[in-house]
Amino acid sequence: MDVVARLRDLVTDPAAVSDDDDVREAHGRDISPHPPRSPEVVVFPSATAEIQAVLRFAGEHRLAVVPFGLGTSVEGQVIPVEGGISLDLSRMREILDVRPDDFLARVQAGVTRVQLNERLAHEGVFFPVDPGVDASIGGMVGTNASGTNAVRYGVMRDNVLGVEAVLADGTILRTGGMAVKSSAGYDLTRLFVGSEGTLGVISEVTLRIHRLPQFVMAARAVFPDLHAAAHAATRLIQSGMAIARVELLDEVTIAAVNAYSGTAYPARPTLFLEFSGSEVSVRHDVATAERIAAAAGAGPLEAEEDEEARARLWDARHHAALAIMATAPAKKLMSTDVCVPVSALADAVAEARRVVEAEGVTCAILGHVGDGNYHTVFMVDPDDEAEVARAARINAEIVRFALSRHGTCTGEHGIGLGKRAYLREERGAAVDAMQAIKRALDPNGILNPGKVLG
Amino acid sequence: MDVVARLRDLVTDPAAVSDDDDVREAHGRDISPHPPRSPEVVVFPSATAEIQAVLRFAGEHRLAVVPFGLGTSVEGQVIPVEGGISLDLSRMREILDVRPDDFLARVQAGVTRVQLNERLAHEGVFFPVDPGVDASIGGMVGTNASGTNAVRYGVMRDNVLGVEAVLADGTILRTGGMAVKSSAGYDLTRLFVGSEGTLGVISEVTLRIHRLPQFVMAARAVFPDLHAAAHAATRLIQSGMAIARVELLDEVTIAAVNAYSGTAYPARPTLFLEFSGSEVSVRHDVATAERIAAAAGAGPLEAEEDEEARARLWDARHHAALAIMATAPAKKLMSTDVCVPVSALADAVAEARRVVEAEGVTCAILGHVGDGNYHTVFMVDPDDEAEVARAARINAEIVRFALSRHGTCTGEHGIGLGKRAYLREERGAAVDAMQAIKRALDPNGILNPGKVLG
Numbered sequence: 090m091d092v093v094a095r096l097r098d099l100v101t102d103p104a105a106v107s108d109d110d111d112v113r114e115a116h117g118r119d120i121s122p123h124p125p126r127s128p129e130v131v132v133f134p135s136a137t138a139e140i141q142a143v144l145r146f147a148g149e150h151r152l153a154v155v156p157f158g159l160g161t162s163v164e165g166q167v168i169p170v171e172g173g174i175s176l177d178l179s180r181m182r183e184i185l186d187v188r189p190d191d192f193l194a195r196v197q198a199g200v201t202r203v204q205l206n207e208r209l210a211h212e213g214v215f216f217p218v219d220p221g222v223d224a225s226i227g228g229m230v231g232t233n234a235s236g237t238n239a240v241r242y243g244v245m246r247d248n249v250l251g252v253e254a255v256l257a258d259g260t261i262l263r264t265g266g267m268a269v270k271s272s273a274g275y276d277l278t279r280l281f282v283g284s285e286g287t288l289g290v291i292s293e294v295t296l297r298i299h300r301l302p303q304f305v306m307a308a309r310a311v312f313p314d315l316h317a318a319a320h321a322a323t324r325l326i327q328s329g330m331a332i333a334r335v336e337l338l339d340e341v342t343i344a345a346v347n348a349y350s351g352t353a354y355p356a357r358p359t360l361f362l363e364f365s366g367s368e369v370s371v372r373h374d375v376a377t378a379e380r381i382a383a384a385a386g387a388g389p390l391e392a393e394e395d396e397e398a399r400a401r402l403w404d405a406r407h408h409a410a411l412a413i414m415a416t417a418p419a420k421k422l423m424s425t426d427v428c429v430p431v432s433a434l435a436d437a438v439a440e441a442r443r444v445v446e447a448e449g450v451t452c453a454i455l456g457h458v459g460d461g462n463y464h465t466v467f468m469v470d471p472d473d474e475a476e477v478a479r480a481a482r483i484n485a486e487i488v489r490f491a492l493s494r495h496g497t498c499t500g501e502h503g504i505g506l507g508k509r510a511y512l513r514e515e516r517g518a519a520v521d522a523m524q525a526i527k528r529a530l531d532p533n534g535i536l537n538p539g540k541v542l543g
Numbered sequence: 544m545d546v547v548a549r550l551r552d553l554v555t556d557p558a559a560v561s562d563d564d565d566v567r568e569a570h571g572r573d574i575s576p577h578p579p580r581s582p583e584v585v586v587f588p589s590a591t592a593e594i595q596a597v598l599r600f601a602g603e604h605r606l607a608v609v610p611f612g613l614g615t616s617v618e619g620q621v622i623p624v625e626g627g628i629s630l631d632l633s634r635m636r637e638i639l640d641v642r643p644d645d646f647l648a649r650v651q652a653g654v655t656r657v658q659l660n661e662r663l664a665h666e667g668v669f670f671p672v673d674p675g676v677d678a679s680i681g682g683m684v685g686t687n688a689s690g691t692n693a694v695r696y697g698v699m700r701d702n703v704l705g706v707e708a709v710l711a712d713g714t715i716l717r718t719g720g721m722a723v724k725s726s727a728g729y730d731l732t733r734l735f736v737g738s739e740g741t742l743g744v745i746s747e748v749t750l751r752i753h754r755l756p757q758f759v760m761a762a763r764a765v766f767p768d769l770h771a772a773a774h775a776a777t778r779l780i781q782s783g784m785a786i787a788r789v790e791l792l793d794e795v796t797i798a799a800v801n802a803y804s805g806t807a808y809p810a811r812p813t814l815f816l817e818f819s820g821s822e823v824s825v826r827h828d829v830a831t832a833e834r835i836a837a838a839a840g841a842g843p844l845e846a847e848e849d850e851e852a853r854a855r856l857w858d859a860r861h862h863a864a865l866a867i868m869a870t871a872p873a874k875k876l877m878s879t880d881v882c883v884p885v886s887a888l889a890d891a892v893a894e895a896r897r898v899v900e901a902e903g904v905t906c907a908i909l910g911h912v913g914d915g916n917y918h919t920v921f922m923v924d925p926d927d928e929a930e931v932a933r934a935a936r937i938n939a940e941i942v943r944f945a946l947s948r949h950g951t952c953t954g955e956h957g958i959g960l961g962k963r964a965y966l967r968e969e970r971g972a973a974v975d976a977m978q979a980i981k982r983a984l985d986p987n988g989i990l991n992p993g994k995v996l997g
Contacts, residue, residue, distance in 0.1 A: 300783035
């Protein structure tokens with residue numbers, strides 16, 4: 090069977106189906122060290138009906154289908170481990186509806202967060218979920234992404250009101266609606282958020298958007314050591330103040346950021362903070378935060394009101410992963426992603442440092458510590474078996490510690506290929522229920538096989 | 544088979560199994576006009592293991608099992624329409640763990656929200672979700688309940704971190720954990736929230752709790768007519784202020800409340816508002832709200848700082864349903880529960896008024912209008928066919944209008960028996976996916992049969 094020719098019959102534009110080697114190779118990897126594997130063919134649908142046609146065809150011929158956004162997953166989610174079809178959503182980049190009065194927007198799955206926010210800025214609103222790199226909204230739905238704003242605005246699951254998804258059998262379903270709450274039947278919206286392309290292909294998403302805050306201040310607090318910085322983050326959260334961002338960057342991260350972004354931050358464990366609201370409450374919160382940071386050993390807060398200075402600070406933070414990647418361009422990024430109750434944060438970070446030092450690895454520790462979520466990040470040569478094995482040992486130890494504190498193996502990156510080994514350990518019998526749901530919605534297992542439960 | 548004797552073998556206390564007529568009858572109805580039907584037997588489990596044993600027995604003998612909290616459902620959720628076993632969780636009322644530092648609490652499903660908040664008050668924290676009457680946490684999980692605080696703190700789905708549930712085959716599963724976010728596999732937590740006892744019996748719940756606000760003011764704004772009050776609610780939300788509660792009570796509701804609670808509020812459409820945060824920001828918000836209300840025709844805001852005065856006002860609001868029930872004690876409560884995007888609120892409320900007036904019914908209109916959720920409430924004689932038919936017509940018209948505005952047929956009461964007719968209209972093909980999930984987790988259909996999808 091000539092799969093390419095058959096697929097070309099299903100789409101308007103013949104160029105939307107490609108078996109070119111470079112195109113296939115670009116769809117066979119993400120930024121993780123998981124071994125690449127090219128799909129047989131890449132399809133770039135332009136409409137939900139084309140996704141439907143491709144899924145029906147794939148179902149008939151038992152071909153794997155792997156949705157692809159920008160390829161920025163870090164647990165191998167987009168790698169077609171069983172070959173088949175990579176479904177690249179990049180042609181579905183239309184912002185369909187923006188309703189600032191109802192604080193919602195409807196977009197096609199290929200729209201990126203940066204693209205969306207450029208559009209929303211004109212209306213005084215924004216979409217808060219901000220993984221480090223730019224990403225497609227569909228991909229962010231897939232992994233239940235979060236980022237620096239989650240401590241105030243929540244994660245994808247809190248900001249998706251509904252999705253349009255195409256199931257394995259080609260059924261197009263719409264979950265949710267435009268009301269901010271509903272008790273009408275099972276919550277399929279949240280089921281699709283975080284399902285990593287294994288239950289359906291997300292084609293459209295209705296998002297909650299938020300009013301830009303009146304007044305914003307960013308600040309840096311520099312600490313004598315990592316434990317003190319993590320402890321201060323915990324105290325900030327426990328104080329109950331409505332802080333907007335609480336990001337930890339250790340000295341290794343800061344050094345990488347300085348080299349990459351041309352900043353000159355002191356290379357010491359640092360909290361990047363943000364406060365927003367009315368000017369009065371922000372200044373009050375900044376003063377409280379300064380006291381809490383000082384009690385944990387920090388020097389005075391370096392606060393920024395100016396919009397450009399704040400943007401520079403958060404760009405530096407958002408580029409941290411790229412900055413670390415730039416330290417070893419020939420290698421791939423390995424990142425742990427545990428999340429613990431905030432009271433366990435300082436101990437968990439200290440334990441992570443102990444684990445990597447015991448393995449003799451230089452690593453960066455950074456993360457969204459306001460949520461109890463942090464990453465231990467280092468570069469790995471995927472062809473060096475010893476490096477790969479060591480990375481796996483480090484990951485395992487850090488995950489086990491988090492689970493012993495009732496935490497999770499993944500706060501925002503998802504299970505993909507890399508965390509499958511821990512899912513049963515974390516969720517127990519719940520995994521059987523997940524498998525039953527997967528079988529019910531995708532009986533032939535054509536959707537992103539080998540991921541999450543595979 | 545002597546079901547009672549067999550069930551008594553499965554529990555520690557023989558008195559935990561009852562086929563007494565009064566007990567069965569009390570478990571055969573809720574506060575809605577749906578026809579009552581007694582279960583064959585009522586079991587009061589004391590532990591998750593007893594729930595498991597009952598479910599295994601029920602599965603073997605294909606007996607229906609209907610979880611029962613306090614019987615305050617308003618769509619017939621607890622009525623055992625196929626007989627069988629009513630599983631009353633009232634003996635499972637232990638608060639298992641309270642961790643103010645991590646803003647979470649773990650409770651057995653029979654704990655009530657009032658009981659929980661009495662315990663939490665000692666720690667300076669509270670659980671915000673507040674349906675009008677007291678209710679069990681398990682029941683509130685079942686219907687994805689909300690209430691007056693949802694506009695600030697979200698609904699049950701936003702405040703449940705995890706559940707322990709017993710599946711139809713007796714499997715005990717635990718979803719979620721103590722981390723505030725996770726991307727580890729499918730979101731079974733949110734799937735169970737709002738599943739109305741059809742996917743499993745909730746035995747334990749891990750909840751997000753919240754710090755009591757520093758400073759609080761309540762206020763009333765009285766409007767010349769209902770449309771003006773609804774319009775002002777919309778403008779308050781669109782202003783983006785962090786308002787804590789926005790409740791609408793029409794003149795009929797106010798009159799019932801005055802008669803029931805001994806208050807003397809002017810019998811005119813009124814918004815009950817609450818503002819919380821730092822004192823400075825609260826006073827700023829109250830002034831803004833007063834301007835918005837005045838622009839819509841309200842008189843000056845009647846504001847209350849005093850804790851007792853605020854408690855009186857919110858008690859009056861929480862007793863609104865009881866107050867309306869007291870106007871016709873021989874009848875049962877009929878309540879619509881639509882929720883629309885907030886921009887459609889004023890039109891939707893006006894349309895509801897038009898519909899009930901055209902039917903010649905005196906009704907109360909009230910609700911959580913900050914979320915776009917409102918109730919059209921009136922008393923119905925379940926034995927009067929004409930009254931029941933008229934109630935159904937009114938419900939249908941109000942739901943159709945909400946769906947035409949991309950709203951939902953139920954914001955917080957759930958589908959139960961009463962909204963089944965609208966689920967397909969609202970969700971389309973998504974209902975087939977819900978049914979596939981139901982069959983996957985409860986293949987013999989023993990869990991609360993006839994509800995939601997039935």
